Amino acid sequence: MKKILLLALFLLGQSAWAQTVTPGKREVVGRDIGQLKGIKIQGRIIDEITGEGLVGATVSVPELDVTRVTDTNGSFDLVLSRAEYNLQFRYVGYELIDYPITAVGDGRLTIRMIQEDFQLDDVVIFGRDPEKNIRSTDMGAVTLSMNTIKELPPFLGEVDIVRSLATLPGVSQVGEASSGLNVRGGGVDQNLIQFGGAPIYNPSHMFGLFTAFNADMVNDVTLYKAAVPSRFGGRSSAILDILPKAGGVDHWGGDLSVSNYSGKISLNGPLVKDKVSILGGFRISYINWFLKAMSNETLRNSNANFYDGNIIISAPVSENNEFTYSYYTSYDDFAFSSDTTISWKNTAHSLQWKSKLSEKLSLDVLGYYTVYDYGIFNESGINDFRINSDIKDLGGRVNLFYDFSPTSKFSFGGMFKQVGIQPGELIPEGEEDILPQKVQDELGRELAAHFQHEFELGEKFGFSYGLRYDVYQYLGPRTVRDYEENEPISDGSAISETVYSDGEVIQTYNGLGPRASVRYSFNKSSSIKLGYNKMYQFIHLISNTATIAPSDVWKLSDQFLAPQIADQYSLGFFKNFKGNIFETSLEVYYKDLQNVVEYKDGANLILQNDIETELVPAEGQAYGLELYVKKNLGRITGWVSYTYSRSLRRVITSFEEENINDGEWYASNFDKPHDLTLIGNYKISTNTSVSATFAYSTGRPVTLPAAKFDYSGNTLAYFADRNQGRLPDFHRLDMSLNFKFAGEGKFFDGNWTFSLLNVYGRKNPFSVYFDHSEGSPPQSFRLALLGVPLPSLSYAIKF
Template sequence: MRKILPLILLFQFLLLGVAEAQEKRTVVGRDIGELKNLRITGRLIDEITGDALVGATVTVRELNKTEVTNTNGSFTLILDRAEYILEFRYVGYETIIYPIVAVGEGRINLTMIQEDFTLDDVVIFGRDPEKNIRSTEMGAISISMNTLKELPPFLGEVDIIRSVATLPGVSQVGEASSGLNVRGGGADQNLITFAGAPVYNPTHLFGLFTAFNPDVVNDFTLYKAQIPARFGGRGSSILDIAPKSGSLTNWGGDMMVGTVSGKASINGPVVKDVVSAQLSFRGSYINWLLNSLNNPDLRTSQANFNDINGILYGEINENHNLTYSFYRSYDDFALASDTTISWTNQSQSLRYLGQFGEKASVDIIGFHTLYDFSIFNQSGINNFDLTSGIIDTGGRLSFTYQLGENNRINVGADTKRITIQPGELTPSGNGESGILPQKVQNEYGMESGFFFQHDLEFGEKLGFSYGIRYDTYSYFGPRTVRQYAENLPLNQGNVIGERAYADGETIQTYDGWGPRTSIRYSIDSKTSIKAGYNKMYQFIHLISNTATIAPTDVWKLSDQFLRPQIVDQYSLGIYKNFKGNIFETSIEVYYKDIQNVVEYKDGARLLMQNHLETEIIPGQGQAYGLELYVKKNLGRATGWASYTYSRALRRVITPFEEEIINDGNWFPANFDKPHDLTLIGNYKLSSFTSLSATFSYSTGRPVTFPEAKFDFAGNSLAFFRNRNLERIPDFHRLDLSLNFQFQGEGKFYDGEWTFAVMNAYGRKNPFSIFFADQPGSPPQAFRLAILGVPLPTLSYSLKF
């Protein structure tokens, strides 16, 4: 017993020492005698790279209060003079428990280190785990790049646009398709912004790749129900992509080599702790794959793409910072070596974020965007060069004032000028071409908006958000406009004159109020019900006879013939978390009423058309649906399942019988797919190995089949009666990937290897339908599959 007693005393002493260490608190601030409303600021960065940790959560245990770090990794807490325990959490990083004593205004700067996952479950939340329950936001989904990297890569790397398409209510028309269809809206009804600047064609190689390098993306948020009042100009959704700024403390970078593309980036301090820079480049070398195909046209084709990003970030002080972002992407595709199609996205933005005192902040951004495409034919006969483009320049001022802990207002304004060059055709080939020069008139427009939004909570049960946006639009010259006879269809035969408008002269104006509102009622801490209403105006339209965005599509501004699209959306949802927020679920229903959607007359000619009003018809649209979402956040196995039942319908009724489509009945839109199911899973086999899978199923999209054929002037022509009453076969596909992480103490093989198989069971999903004449019968339909076999890819990436 005498020998055991000293050991017991020693053990008690060690326990007291540990307890004392745990209770040791950091004193924050300088004691100035204030007792309440002490402003504590701070910043979280990666311990190794120095990158700002955006979207990390800071929880004050005693107050059950959680704040989220901004784009600089900074946060602000308003506390009383007291002792607190702070919890810092970020997905993929070790949680920090940080006891403090707040005695005055002060600052906390912390570094976080990435978590080394073990086989046991690790509970890590990279955001407020109950945000989906407590927030008044509906249909807003944010995804960090850490989450995105757990999905199977597409041709060797993660893909932002395709990842968004796995969410409920979001779809694409098929493989190798660009653009998104959100809750029954067309691809042109989505505003996609990168660093605050709009992007008009978000893909490479006709939709095979996203045009955004994932290494420079921090996170992205999709708004598809209750859209904040600061956003306008599109009818269905906003996809806001936030770039990653470089480290202010250390130089580092990333590299990746894949089967068909590679990329590299470097970032670090230009002026330590003040200014950082990031430069990234990505390019393709897919031609070896094309050259190995059996199809002779593809074997003689060439495809290339590249994109470059540059980001400068500067801290004026802890409350004010500036970010400059430059982005450029380029594509060219030469079909059978005689026709080259190319397109370019280019944008620049400058953003200022400032915090004034404890409650006021300001966000100012200016941007300039350029999008152009060209088709260059050098077949030797009728050589030509066809070009088109868009210039979009504008800015936004947003002011936020915190009236209380759960009471915030946001007011501001935005404006932009849009110039569209619809098309210019010039002959090429040393004067041997039989093509005559032709240019479609440029279009000029100005969009502006003023907005107000108020978010507040009444206790723990009730939350309310309401706002309004006033949109104004002007369409102006120079332009020559046709005049048509009244009460007759708009066509060539009914032209009675023309009017020329001078440079800057107003041709047409539109305006309107767009209210936004949502309400949340919490049944308990894990369950809430939300309802919302949204009204949006859209003054730009995509003129296309295809179901997906193509580089040759024409963008068209609203004018005196084509009115703006107006979308009213009603939403209702129930949200519930289970088992300590490990599982989150939601059920949402919605209904949309859409005015002035663009439909096309039979046989419409859209390319190089100076008077599109003779080829298009305004129609009505409606969309409705049910969305189910189940997500598992934690554990060795994570992932989500989403199912959407939705309908997107159109109707065209005019006073003129020859313009009525399908006898005035409702018919499916080109992208209507009633059933859409996505299953995503990620399983950690060990600390350094994971297996991912994605399964997708959707109803085949609508298509119009010919019912008969007839001879005209010696040609056999197809006869079409009704539009979009048939469907292509259903779509389904399984993608798999295996990821290995190697740690070799600085040796050359440090990094990650990813082996992926797209279309694992070789499904021949139809991308499009074409028709071939068959003697004695109507033209027969044949399917074109872009990816009809399993496609394996291998990529290697490392950080330095």
């Protein structure tokens, strides 16, 4: 009898513990066991269709003025008293759930949210937590959902993730066809861009005209530009974390999109019903017709192709355990005037395991493998050759998250990675008089341990502090030159060589990277925050161009090239108005940079086996002011961002001939003091909206020739100070019209988008080049990539 009674009590407890919200009646959570206070309600918010946990969704208890945000598993915790409550669940792009419960004891809820039907005018939804910018201790952390990004005018018919981030304060690009981002005065190599946890080294198609990420494969993107959490490292400027979508677990569906420049398709559904889902997507360009229409003969005789693909397998094997495999690939080739082909390819695999080990402890384990191949091929028929290079990055991480209470959270973990670089190999094609050449491979290893603690003291103060310890080793095999002391490092000062064996440690660097931020809330709608972080970077992009290109050289830190170190200080004021309809912020920052890489005047960077002879160490500083005003709700939405910033460099060495600009501070390649962006979206009706983007920025610095001279019968340009000139200021207006035809069930009942880039035909110069003119100084000419209005039409449908 006692066993039967115990079994009955156990089954009764299980039925009280696991419950699913079904709107329409008051849910009784738990059983009446005499509790009055301290009732613990645990829950998980998931997508109704895919079963995927919704990260960053909010649950609010208006009676207690309490709001909680779901973790990386979509889970949340509440501590209630015995009473009746009206819980509110919000997530961007999903229908709001306003649900009453009666709390009588500990229990668990599973909330299934449905994506918003945009034909309903009377549904008003806040994106994520509407007060997160006020209450959190995060500084410079911005999360954009795909719904927000899709409201911006598309670029050449495509929603562009990277360009969307460039509309935010403190984030910029150097031109119209530039890949990567410049964040708070940093270079493109100072950002860690990861998709599904795997690093991506070249995030662009066609040198930046397209972003190399298919928006249909992306759930959301988060950019950390200030007080970066200690679990991130390896770069000195910013972290861009792109989270992939998950497929459906109960039925099959997909998306199809075509434009006059590219097309893409995705398909998702259950591999195992209600247990394992798969999402696959493929995108390809057919832009050659556009090049054939160009007036420039060189471009008209060129060819361009790209594609990218994704496979994402998600297996939530239980409510507390989920495995996700992500595969990503992208490929580009560009044949310049049909004789020189430039190509690059990204391939990335990642496998992630998320587990809720207990009520308070959760685990996140991830392993990845990334390959970036790039090369140049000469097929002119004269001295044909190819130059191949690649980067292989293998690593993993383990993170544990422990919640002491709803207002005190602790995380700790570690990471390991090994990076191998093949800087370049010249392979002759045919029987020409070109000798093969290969630059020595490089191998480096990184390890790190870290912790982070976030807690609140009352309603006024919030704190976050953490520490990251990085260790880096530069490994053999490698033959390293020895140079004369008290002489500049050059070919002429080399005196001997040292040979290191396979796996032998050549150089070791380590350092502590503290991270901290504090928030003081004046009231529920305003706060002030102060932040600091220190970051180390052990890989460098050696380039004399303003954007990532296959001709660039990636270089690991060694005994000649120390790791970059960045110290950043931030101060910000945050204020919301009219019930969080308007969101504003004002931030100032200062960044100190050490061991930034600069090249010597006249440096040769291609196929350099001893590239340290072409480089000099520099120090840098960046500072600025950022203003942000955003309207979240209403028929008219959008934002205004303005940044005043400076990004400066200085090179002072022990040898005067190596100093640049006589040791004075000069502007970096991406220094643009003024940067203004205006974003507007007007919803004409439930099926029609129009959006516009206006951007203005100071022209980027360039080095202009000061004179010309004859040498051995050749006319050469003489360059004096570096980056003392500027391109003309940049400004451009883009507009788009988005509409959907009525007629449910018909093929044409999809989403149509007509966009017009560069509405008034501004000829923004991407670069300036010079040509010889007899009897006068070198004449300058502008190269504009988008010098005329450029229309595009795209059509997207779900099936």
